[in-house]
Amino acid sequence: MSPFIDNPLVLILLAASEDPSWIVTLLTSTWLWTKVALGIGLVVFVHELGHFVAAKSFGVKCEKFYVGFDVPIQIGPIKFPRTLGKFTYGETEYGIGIIPLGGYVKMLGQDDDPRKAEQEAERIRLAGGDEDAEPELDPRSYPAKKVWQRMIIISAGVVMNVITGILFATIAYFYGVPYTPAIVGGVSPGGPAWQAGIEPGGRVISVADLPDDEQLHFNEMKLAIMTEGMDTPDQAIDVRLSYDDEIRDYELTPQSHPIEPSLKLIGIHGPTGTSLPSKLFAMPNSAAANVLTDDDAGAEVIAMDGKPLDANALMPITPVLDRIVSSPSEPIELTLVSVDGTNRSITLAPQNEKDFGVRFGVGPIKALVKGGPAEAAGLKIGDQIVSVDGDADLDAYSLLLRSFMTGQDIEVQIRRGEGDDAIEKTVSLQPASIVQTKSPVSELGDTMGIQSLGLAYAPTTVVTRVTAEASDLKVGDLVREVRIRFTDPQARQSLVDIIGEETIQTLSKGWEVGDAMPLGVLMETIQILPVGTEVLIKATRPPEGEVIETKMMVQATDRFWYDRGINFMAVDAIQTADSFGEALSLGLREGVRRLGNVGRFLGMLVTGKVEAKFLGGPIRIAQMASYEAERGVSAQLLFLTMLSMNLAILNFLPIPALDGGHMLFLTAEAIRGKRLNEALEMRLTFAGVLALLALMIFVFANDILHLN
Structure with a gap:
């Protein structure tokens, strides 16, 4: 032609x-x-x-x-x-x-x-x-x-x-053909799969118009969801999962991506394997970095606290991930087998949370797990949590990092409505025992989920407390921009290798907290910065909107983070x-x-x-x-x-x-x-x-x- x-x-x-x-x-x-x-x-x-x-x-x-x-x-x-x-x-x-x-x-x-x-x-x-x-x-x-x-x-x-x-x-x-199986490695807090109560470890065998397939590829599943979400955005997507011998059917209405609304998501993450990657097996300045060495590159976790992992499970690493996320204050002993066959044990100590001297507010409830403790107690989307067990000194992360004992009721006071029409009521919730394998903060950083209570909320940029010794900020200020000053070129380059030059430049020029740069992602990034890193804050003070600029430092707090910096490879299979x-x-x-x-x-x-x-x-x-x-x-x-x-x-x-x-x-x-x-x-x-x-x-x- x-x-x-x-x-x-x-x-x-x-x-x-x-x-x-x-x-x-x-x-x-x-x-x-x-x-x-x-x-x-x-x-x-x-x-x-x-x-x-x-x-x-x-x-x-x-x-x-x-x-x-x-x-x-x-x-x-x-x-x-x-x-x-x-x-x-x-x-x-x-x-x-x-x-x-x-x-x-x-x-x-x-x-x-x-x-x-x-x-x-x-x-x-x-x-x-x-x-x-x-x-x-x-x-x-x-x-x-x-x-x-x-x-x-x-x-x-x-x-x-x-x-x-x-x-x-x-x-x-x-x-x-190498592929990642369509196994539920975890669910995104507040997402459709999270709201439906989908648990980690299930195998997706059918989605949308794809027929049942025990070897469904995760990418094929994502493509079907994206296409279906674009073509019929208001219609629920049929998802069928297999848990051992049990088949569960769900109808999930996809949510719009907050930055790219035309992209639709249901919030299912791919499966995580038991092997450490050959590079970046431990995040810098983390608990894992303190105990893992270069000899552990590519090693496989085979036991936790002396108990062997179930090699026949779809995702054997599940109990390890659950402990890391849901029990941040407890040390974890892991047994590793290196690529040369050598066994050794390490202890992952609890990892202290880092911040820059500012605590942020808890936003209204954004999502509820269907049939979960919060919904069963009568909580509704839009309710504002005022106190938990009488403690009104709450912030977005203190609530997220709090441990709730299964079988022990808690009292939650909420405010419903706005202005003069607002009412306050106290409800009793009974936390549930639910496996959690992913961060309680969504990958987009805009939603925080408390799995055991079955509720999710958005963090706000309202300052609820200032913990730094010297700061011009006050409670009620609104943080607008966070800028990191990198003074050590070597430390900066090591971070570039992890989060990329573009993110480093954004942090250097100014992270404008909002939909495109959520607070949750910023706080995740703060965790890998060295203590003492200089942070420049720009905020506004209601009601006049006065601009406040102040200098603070990355500091370790007495709270424990839900991640310890250990990384695992994705599950791979060959069809x-x-x-x-x-x-x-x-x-x-x-x-x-x-x-x-x-x-x-x-x-x-x-x-x-x-x-x-x-x-x-x-x-x-x-x-x-x-x-x-x-x-x-x-x-x-x-x-x-x-x-x-x-x-x-x-x-x-x-x-x-x-x-x-x-x-x-x-x-x-x-x-x-x-x-x-x-x-x-x-x-x-x-x-x-x-x-x-x-x-x-x-x-x-x-x-x-x-x-x-």
Whole structure:
């Protein structure tokens, strides 16, 4: 096809060493990007091969076969080569074009560049004959072939992409696909799964319209939830979980992401494994950092307090995580087996909470666990907690870090309503024994959940107490901005390796506490800073809004934090087909799902349910391809399946200059019994070319704006 027909990288719909020398790094990077180029090039090649083989089968002369476009590029006096290499075999020139944005097969008498259409039409007319008769065409030209033959030629590229996409997935599953199982590792406080009372350790076997599957991938589950949430945001999503021999069905209405409302979440986290990572197995300035050494890199936890972990459980590490989160004041003894087989025991001491001399208020209740202690006692969303067991000296973290004994009732005083209509009442709650494996603060930092009481609230920026010895802040002030002053370059760089340069710069320039920079995330970050780190606070004082600026220090408190700085790897598994037949079945399923995802995404894009900023182009494709290539051959093959199905559907859209546009013209010709008016075809093709160029510019700009 012509350069304007096949642009696989114009648009992709997006629903991811031991300090080697620079030579090794260069070779590794070069090999990685070589794999990326070969993979994407293969998808383009098989598409064009489909056109080429079909055209040759019907006797059409193919003058060029290119992966990439051989367009002339000149900047001032500098002329760039049109190709990276080419050769001629028989009547066809084969080559790799300098512009890696697609490929084309140039057939005699066919060119989608409107500027060359008339010239190409003249070139295939045979001389002689009656001037009034229809001009005779070169029998080896594309226009001279019958309509059904041209339809096969046009559709052959798409067919090849579908076939090879399924084959890519088939090979991947035959070889073995690494994946994270769809196991509930934990739930996000206040989220739909948390409100439904979903417990850690269950296996998700079905979600939305995905059929029951004991080997459901966590990423597949997330994609289904995201797609369903965008398409039908107000409808509940069916989720089926398996706990041992028990099947539990839930209907969860997804919540909007607070920063990106079009993204929908149900708040299920992936499973955590028993092994420590090879790097960053302990956060700096933590209890874990005090007892773990480099020899523990990659070690596996096999026992807690002398009791072996249940290796047959879906998530054996569950009791360890539960103890860390729910019993922050108790020491924990862990038995580790290192990569060389050596056993040793460590004791994780309680970790003191850090703050910067300010305590923050408890906001109104945001969510309740269905049937949980708080809901059973009559508490409602919007209620304000005033005191617990007579203690009115509450702040967001003192309430979160308090231990509530199971079976021992507590008295909670709440305020309901606003102003003169507000009423206060005291209710009795009986804490429940619930396994908790994740932080009681949501990953977005905007919600705090007390699992044993079944309630969640938002922290406020209202100062409830100032614990620093010297400060200009007062109770009732509103903290607006927190800025960290890093004076030790080495300590700063060690933090960059953990939380990234962007976060460090944000902390240095000023963390503006709000939806985009929640208080919960800030306080999590404070925990890894050294005691004594300088903190600059900007606050406003009601009612006049006077601006207060003061300097404080990171300090250790007498309270114990719900995390001790030990990190674990995610659970990994490999799905391998038992036979080629099963691999083919899994490959076919993968291909059908990816085709369905693209089609549904396009439908949501047209109806405005998906914002245009979620469209990605060549840069984002390269990023995704690089990430998947790093994960291994199978992951890269599944990415190529996704890319193939994207190309198949996008190229068959009824847009002039794409394969689908040509098929539309051919269908009209078959119905009418004669070709459409050539001038009209040319104008429509020209419009299609302009639209594709505009789209190309848009997705390039979109990629650059969202580059990370």
